[in-house]
Amino acid sequence: MTTIIRINNLKLYYDQFLALKDVSLDIPEKAITAFIGPSGCGKSTLLRTLNRMNDMIPATRIEGSVQIAGSEIYGEDVQVETLRKQVGMVFQQPNPFPKSIYDNVAYGPRLHGSPGKAELDEMVEQSLRQAALWDEVKDFLKRSALSLSGGQQQRLCIARAIAVQPQILLMDEATSALDPISTLKIEELVQELKSKYTIVMVTHNMHQAARISDRTVFFLNGEIIEADDTRKLFSNPSDSRTEDYISGRFG
Amino acid sequence: MIQRRDFDQSLEELRQLLQKMGRHVENTLSESISALQNLDEAKARAIIEKDIELNEMEEEVMDLGARLIVTQQPVAKDLRRIIVAFKISSDLERMGDLAIDISKVTLRLKGEALIKPLVDIPKMAELANEMVQESLQSYLDENTDLAYKMAKDDDEIDHLYSQIIRDLYTYMTAHPESLHQAIHLTLVGRYIERIADHATNIGESTVYLVTGHRPDLNV
Numbered sequence: 001m002t003t004i005i006r007i008n009n010l011k012l013y014y015d016q017f018l019a020l021k022d023v024s025l026d027i028p029e030k031a032i033t034a035f036i037g038p039s040g041c042g043k044s045t046l047l048r049t050l051n052r053m054n055d056m057i058p059a060t061r062i063e064g065s066v067q068i069a070g071s072e073i074y075g076e077d078v079q080v081e082t083l084r085k086q087v088g089m090v091f092q093q094p095n096p097f098p099k100s101i102y103d104n105v106a107y108g109p110r111l112h113g114s115p116g117k118a119e120l121d122e123m124v125e126q127s128l129r130q131a132a133l134w135d136e137v138k139d140f141l142k143r144s145a146l147s148l149s150g151g152q153q154q155r156l157c158i159a160r161a162i163a164v165q166p167q168i169l170l171m172d173e174a175t176s177a178l179d180p181i182s183t184l185k186i187e188e189l190v191q192e193l194k195s196k197y198t199i200v201m202v203t204h205n206m207h208q209a210a211r212i213s214d215r216t217v218f219f220l221n222g223e224i225i226e227a228d229d230t231r232k233l234f235s236n237p238s239d240s241r242t243e244d245y246i247s248g249r250f251g
Numbered sequence: 252m253i254q255r256r257d258f259d260q261s262l263e264e265l266r267q268l269l270q271k272m273g274r275h276v277e278n279t280l281s282e283s284i285s286a287l288q289n290l291d292e293a294k295a296r297a298i299i300e301k302d303i304e305l306n307e308m309e310e311e312v313m314d315l316g317a318r319l320i321v322t323q324q325p326v327a328k329d330l331r332r333i334i335v336a337f338k339i340s341s342d343l344e345r346m347g348d349l350a351i352d353i354s355k356v357t358l359r360l361k362g363e364a365l366i367k368p369l370v371d372i373p374k375m376a377e378l379a380n381e382m383v384q385e386s387l388q389s390y391l392d393e394n395t396d397l398a399y400k401m402a403k404d405d406d407e408i409d410h411l412y413s414q415i416i417r418d419l420y421t422y423m424t425a426h427p428e429s430l431h432q433a434i435h436l437t438l439v440g441r442y443i444e445r446i447a448d449h450a451t452n453i454g455e456s457t458v459y460l461v462t463g464h465r466p467d468l469n470v
Contacts, residue, residue: 207324234326236463247329248255 001028010064021222034209037219051087088161092173094153096145108164131159151182171201210234272343273387283353284376295354305347312340335456342449349442375411386453401454402468408447415440
């Protein structure tokens with residue numbers, strides 16, 4: 001597998017607190033990588049470094065290197081907006097804009113360019129199709145996104161994220177607020193999407209990580225304890241701390 | 252998410268069930284050999300009737316293991332513990348059936364005097380019983396050294412079995428009238444040899460439980 005994200009000796013401080021301790025990790029392209037670990041272990045922090053969402057948190061300081069497709073994303077000349085177009089994100093709670101379904105998906109393409117009406121229609125349809133939502137909403141695209149169910153809203157957020165054709169999609173506990181059926185739909189969708197996008201997900205649901213990810217990374221106290229093929233990590237982990245965590249002995 | 256305390260208790264229950272099955276097998280084998288040596292048909296029948304207990308214990312292992320998989324969704328070594336419990340209970344159930352087959356031979360001999368005192372068969376059964384004990388112990392203690400010892404013991408069993416076949420073949424040639432009994436005694440040797448193979452399987456399960464890799468000790 002080709003590496004698309006390369007993290008080297010990354011340290012992240014929240015003021016005096018060292019939240020990530022010398023983390024190094026390669027993330028493969030067009031695969032699903034799951035970050036697991038107990039609360040406060042640094043997994044969401046690392047996820048947010050990948051599209052510089054931590055920049056918004058005051059007193060955050062970073063040392064080390066994060067490269068995406070060979071380019072340093074913390075370089076001085078990096079445009080954060082351009083980076084975030086390349087690295088989309090879906091959050092725990094669905095957060096559609098209080099606009100129509102169509103306008104939610106069209107928002108990104110409009111922001112990053114001036115597509116014509118036909119081109120935009122095509123982009124919206126393709127994105128909704130890829131997010132497995134088109135068939136459910138095609139007849140009322142002008143209806144408010146807030147009228148959709150939680151699961152549909154989350155798929156709309158995924159459609160919105162992929163409308164700008166990112167390389168990478170970050171998912172921060174993207175199914176934790178959803179019911180089991182909606183969760184299953186998102187999981188199926190994510191597996192479809194990995195043929196086009198690199199997906200990095202944080203999940204507290206270890207069975208979800210075991211079900212859908214190709215690689216799993218286990219974090220503890222700001223360190224990576226183990227990163228391996230998911231099948232290996234969940235069947236015969238190398239580190240006893242990983243075994244203890246996935247077996248429910250702590251966390 | 253695993254409810255650790257309940258889960259650990261249930262895993263312990265599985266271990267104890269397998270230990271109980273192991274004791275049942277040991278007892279069935281030694282009693283069957285004793286019934287054969289003494290041509291004790293009443294004892295042989297009593298042993299056969301008890302087989303149902305072993306089958307019930309195997310079902311308990313299957314039910315408990317299935318329930319744990321459904322309710323706890325175990326991973327890694329926890330999952331291997333259950334997979335191994337299924338495998339060992341099935342091996343023990345087969346061993347029990349084979350020990351019962353020895354009692355059935357006693358019934359088929361219908362009190363016919365033994366052609367010669369049994370020496371190697373009890374010796375082989377004793378060694379097989381040691382293997383049952385040790386294989387179970389290797390599982391209970393997660394002791395891979397003891398598990399690997401099964402391969403060596405199994406070679407000794409195979410050696411004894413070959414010797415029994417040779418002896419009985421020679422006897423049959425010299426005393427053709429003993430054919431019926433000699434064939435049955437050869438089968439007894441075969442049953443014990445198979446019991447030892449299953450004990451070796453338990454050794455393999457122990458290695459798989461501890462390491463996650465499946466060795467082949469039955470070569």
